[in-house]
Amino acid sequence: MRELKVKIARGNKNFSEFSVQEKPRMSVLLLLDEILETQDSSIYYESVCRSSICGSCAVKINGQPKLACKTQTSSLPENITLEPLDFFPLIKDLATDKSRFFLELNRKLETWIHPSKPFSGKDEIMPEEVSAKLYERERCIECGICVSACPAASFTNFMSASGTQKALRFLDDPRNSKEAQEKLIAVLASDEGLWGCHGVGACENFCPKEIPLTRQLAESRREIIKLILRDWFKK
Amino acid sequence: MDAYFSDALIIGAGLAGERAAIEIASEGFSVNIISLVPPRQSHSNAAQGGVQASLNNTKETADDNWRIHFDDTVKGSDWGADQRVVEKICKLAPELVRQFDYWGAAFSRTKEGKINQRAFGGASKPRCAFASDETGHILLNILDSQVMALKIPIFIRRQLLSLIYTNEEVIGVTALNLVKGTIEVFTAKVIILATGGAGRLYEETTNSRISFGDGCAVALETGLVPVGNPEAIQFHPTCLVPTSILVTEGCRGDGGVLLDKNGREFMGDYCPTMKNPNLASRDVVSRSMMRHIKKNFGVESPYGPHLWLDIKRLGKEHIKTKLSGVDLLCRDYVNVNPIKEYIPVRPSQHYTMFGIKTGESCEVYGLARLFAVGECACWDVHGFNRLGGNSLLETIAAGYTAGQEAGKYLYMENTQNFSDLKIAEEYQKQTKRLEELTKNRGKENVFGVYREIQKTLTEKVGIFRKENELKEAVAKLAILCGKTQRIKLGYRETAANLELQLALRLPGMAKLALCTAQAALLRKESRGSHYREDYPDRDDKNWLKRTLAYFPEENDLPRIEYEPVEITLLPPGDRGYGEKK
Ligand SMILES: Cc1cc2nc3c(=O)[nH]c(=O)nc-3n(C[C@H](O)[C@H](O)[C@H](O)COP(=O)(O)OP(=O)(O)OC[C@H]3O[C@@H](n4cnc5c(N)ncnc54)[C@H](O)[C@@H]3O)c2cc1C
Numbered sequence: 001m002r003e004l005k006v007k008i009a010r011g012n013k014n015f016s017e018f019s020v021q022e023k024p025r026m027s028v029l030l031l032l033d034e035i036l037e038t039q040d041s042s043i044y045y046e047s048v049c050r051s052s053i054c055g056s057c058a059v060k061i062n063g064q065p066k067l068a069c070k071t072q073t074s075s076l077p078e079n080i081t082l083e084p085l086d087f088f089p090l091i092k093d094l095a096t097d098k099s100r101f102f103l104e105l106n107r108k109l110e111t112w113i114h115p116s117k118p119f120s121g122k123d124e125i126m127p128e129e130v131s132a133k134l135y136e137r138e139r140c141i142e143c144g145i146c147v148s149a150c151p152a153a154s155f156t157n158f159m160s161a162s163g164t165q166k167a168l169r170f171l172d173d174p175r176n177s178k179e180a181q182e183k184l185i186a187v188l189a190s191d192e193g194l195w196g197c198h199g200v201g202a203c204e205n206f207c208p209k210e211i212p213l214t215r216q217l218a219e220s221r222r223e224i225i226k227l228i229l230r231d232w233f234k235k
Numbered sequence: 236m237d238a239y240f241s242d243a244l245i246i247g248a249g250l251a252g253e254r255a256a257i258e259i260a261s262e263g264f265s266v267n268i269i270s271l272v273p274p275r276q277s278h279s280n281a282a283q284g285g286v287q288a289s290l291n292n293t294k295e296t297a298d299d300n301w302r303i304h305f306d307d308t309v310k311g312s313d314w315g316a317d318q319r320v321v322e323k324i325c326k327l328a329p330e331l332v333r334q335f336d337y338w339g340a341a342f343s344r345t346k347e348g349k350i351n352q353r354a355f356g357g358a359s360k361p362r363c364a365f366a367s368d369e370t371g372h373i374l375l376n377i378l379d380s381q382v383m384a385l386k387i388p389i390f391i392r393r394q395l396l397s398l399i400y401t402n403e404e405v406i407g408v409t410a411l412n413l414v415k416g417t418i419e420v421f422t423a424k425v426i427i428l429a430t431g432g433a434g435r436l437y438e439e440t441t442n443s444r445i446s447f448g449d450g451c452a453v454a455l456e457t458g459l460v461p462v463g464n465p466e467a468i469q470f471h472p473t474c475l476v477p478t479s480i481l482v483t484e485g486c487r488g489d490g491g492v493l494l495d496k497n498g499r500e501f502m503g504d505y506c507p508t509m510k511n512p513n514l515a516s517r518d519v520v521s522r523s524m525m526r527h528i529k530k531n532f533g534v535e536s537p538y539g540p541h542l543w544l545d546i547k548r549l550g551k552e553h554i555k556t557k558l559s560g561v562d563l564l565c566r567d568y569v570n571v572n573p574i575k576e577y578i579p580v581r582p583s584q585h586y587t588m589f590g591i592k593t594g595e596s597c598e599v600y601g602l603a604r605l606f607a608v609g610e611c612a613c614w615d616v617h618g619f620n621r622l623g624g625n626s627l628l629e630t631i632a633a634g635y636t637a638g639q640e641a642g643k644y645l646y647m648e649n650t651q652n653f654s655d656l657k658i659a660e661e662y663q664k665q666t667k668r669l670e671e672l673t674k675n676r677g678k679e680n681v682f683g684v685y686r687e688i689q690k691t692l693t694e695k696v697g698i699f700r701k702e703n704e705l706k707e708a709v710a711k712l713a714i715l716c717g718k719t720q721r722i723k724l725g726y727r728e729t730a731a732n733l734e735l736q737l738a739l740r741l742p743g744m745a746k747l748a749l750c751t752a753q754a755a756l757l758r759k760e761s762r763g764s765h766y767r768e769d770y771p772d773r774d775d776k777n778w779l780k781r782t783l784a785y786f787p788e789e790n791d792l793p794r795i796e797y798e799p800v801e802i803t804l805l806p807p808g809d810r811g812y813g814e815k816k
């Protein structure tokens with residue numbers, strides 16, 4: 001096993017350096033634990049599930065945004081540099097506050113069902129394909145990687161790949177009211193939405209849930225155009 | 236001092252806490268939630284397999300009903316469950332699950348478009364509703380979307396430290412603001428604890444890295460509130476080796492099987508009378524696996540011996556659609572492609588049946604205006620062994636029930652023993668505690684003591700238990716309890732300090748661990764997941780009762796009491812798994 005040379009960002013462009021004996025099946029998260037428990041208990045990072053389902057542990061690993069719990073040290077060179085995600089406000093060292101961004105995004109898009117009828121207590125029928133599609137669109141874990149990796153999301157008002165996923169998910173849901181769906185079409189059709197994407201593709205390259213984001217963006221543009229045209233013809 | 240007031244205060248933003256919040260806020264009362272982490276990161280998010288409810292949506296469940304669900308649950312619990320509560324949740328289940336569908340949950344569907352259902356261990360009907368194998372993620376997202384729609388404020392990055400109470404009635408809590416490093420006070424007319432399980436008491440667990448059992452420990456530390464059945468801990472049969480990440484029981488529910496080093500199905504050796512022995516209850520499967528490993532049928536690995544889970548027989552299409560999360564986990568964490576290869580698995584800690592003891596309406600024993608819901612509570616749906624899919628059900632049923640009860644309290648507007656003096660005192664006490672810790676008078680290393688607590692429970696209070704080891708565990712944990720009071724910190728800031736956060740919860744964790752060891756030592760029988768090699772049989776004559784562990788501040792050891800278990804519909808009998816011991 002190798003001797004890893006680890007550099008950890010400590011705010012204000014400072015770094016601390018550690019050397020750590022690599023272990024079999026060591027994730028970057030376990031590497032951080034090792035440093036915290038045996039070398040320097042002042043380093044700060046966040047983690048919850050350690051199984052790629054909560055998104056809390058996203059950091060930059062040798063410049064690339066990744067989940068610390070999913071990334072194995074064996075996939076990295078001996079020299080490992082760890083930094084916080086770009087774009088989000090820094091809490092300390094590797095921890096950033098992504099929750100405010102996602103809370104505001106969800107509030108803005110109103111990513112909840114606006115029901116058009118009261119709860120009946122009975123099963124509502126929904127075709128298998130429809131629910132499967134909703135499920136696929138809901139796999140995002142709000143890790144923030146596609147936001148921080150995307151120049152459009154970071155520097156323009158593009159709502160991010162995660163945001164368009166969310167909007168599409170509630171647009172596609174037959175349980176959501178017509179008015180709510182129309183609002184979603186309007187944002188998706190704007191430069192905050194699907195037309196705000198510059199096609200860089202960083203989102204899909206780095207999404208830890210392997211969501212085919214660029215393909216979905218392209219498909220969704222076609223769908224939205226169809227929807228808008230349909231509404232025009234109706235008028 | 237930062238202080239916040241609301242009608243209701245909820246500690247924890249997982250399924251149980253958020254479900255309760257929605258119930259109360261919908262009545263127009265103000266609700267504050269505090270949580271260690273953003274709500275959607277709560278560990279409910281990691282639940283995979285599904286939620287039990289007799290929906291009758293498939294051919295196989297056409298004749299299912301609440302009573303069959305009830306019988307399955309009571310047998311699973313080895314008659315440790317409170318039958319009044321089990322009846323209540325089995326009856327509530329279908330409507331509560333359909334309500335999630337109404338709110339927008341993306342449940343997997345049948346060909347006819349109804350909510351689909353799958354088989355789980357110990358369930359005589361395949362009744363688990365699911366969303367592929369990320370059911371918890373889907374449910375928590377949808378519940379949180381309702382919390383957003385209701386604009387319920389959530390104070391995140393807060394660590395509950397203590398309860399504030401007067402005359403055996405709670406009035407508030409203190410919490411550490413993890414970012415600022417300051418103590419804050421939250422007061423309310425009713426308080427609901429929903430802090431989740433305590434898997435981190437063990438070295439190997441499927442639980443999240445924040446499942447420390449904080450709420451349970453804080454309640455225990457009042458000395459007034461008992462922990463119910465602290466010896467009742469579930470070990471899940473199929474956890475990845477290494478990492479202990481869970482592989483859902485749904486794998487076996489859908490037709491996967493356990494194999495030994497010779498590629499042979501062995502569960503039939505241990506449950507010869509069962510039609511599908513791979514789907515016996517978790518306690519039985521975990522014990523059988525460990526017995527098989529002890530007989531040298533395990534596969535050697537650098538991470539200790541393990542067995543195989545075979546799901547490749549289900550085919551690529553099934554895995555990619557109904558077990559896609561498992562597929563990803565196996566590829567990412569153990570470098571196994573489950574479509575072509577076997578998955579290395581071994582039992583590890585999974586669920587705490589124990590918890591803050593509550594009555595039928597989720598009210599906490601010993602303190603008024605306080606409720607507890609979800610995995611941190613012992614409402615006693617699960618007794619000594621929980622059935623898969625019943626925990627998600629419990630979170631929403633308890634959240635709903637406690638929310639309703641809390642609402643009643645708030646409507647009544649009866650006077651609370653509110654005391655500014657008490658609040659100031661508790662704030663002082665916690666501030667002092669922070670100061671003392673950062674002055675570094677002790678000499679014990681936080682992580683060292685933490686790891687020793689875990690090691691002691693893992694080695695001596697695990698799947699198989701016996702008298703002398705349990706005695707050693709009690710003695711060891713009593714010493715560790717003392718050490719948690721003499722911590723020396725390497726880093727002494729109060730803001731954003733992982734070491735300090737652990738140091739603050741460590742005394743409570745050690746006490747909780749001691750309750751587990753002590754209760755396990757005293758219970759001289761085997762029931763569900765509590766298996767005593769020296770007392771291998773269930774003993775209803777002497778032990779059909781529930782442990783209540785109290786830990787008054789002046790005590791070195793917990794005070795153990797018992798209460799009767801409520802038997803209303805199903806008298807004790809055979810569980811029907813035919814376990815060969
Ligand atoms: C991997 C895995 C898979 C599972 N799969 C299933 C399944 O398929 N079916 C099933 O029925 N059950 C399953 N379970 C069990 C079930 O998921 C849990 O029991 C349930 O989700 C617990 O929910 P909860 O709301 O009680 O707690 P959690 O979801 O754990 O939430 C706890 C909350 O409390 C907060 N909190 C904790 N401590 C503090 C503190 N000190 N201060 C402030 N806030 C605090 C946390 O931030 C969090 O918001 C599974 C469990 C695991 C580990």
Ligand code: SF4
Binds near residue numbers: 139143207
């Ligand atoms: S879409 Fe993928 S990368 Fe973006 S936040 Fe969601 S999980 Fe992360």
Ligand code: FES
Binds near residue numbers: 049051056057
């Ligand atoms: S810790 Fe949850 S995604 Fe890494």
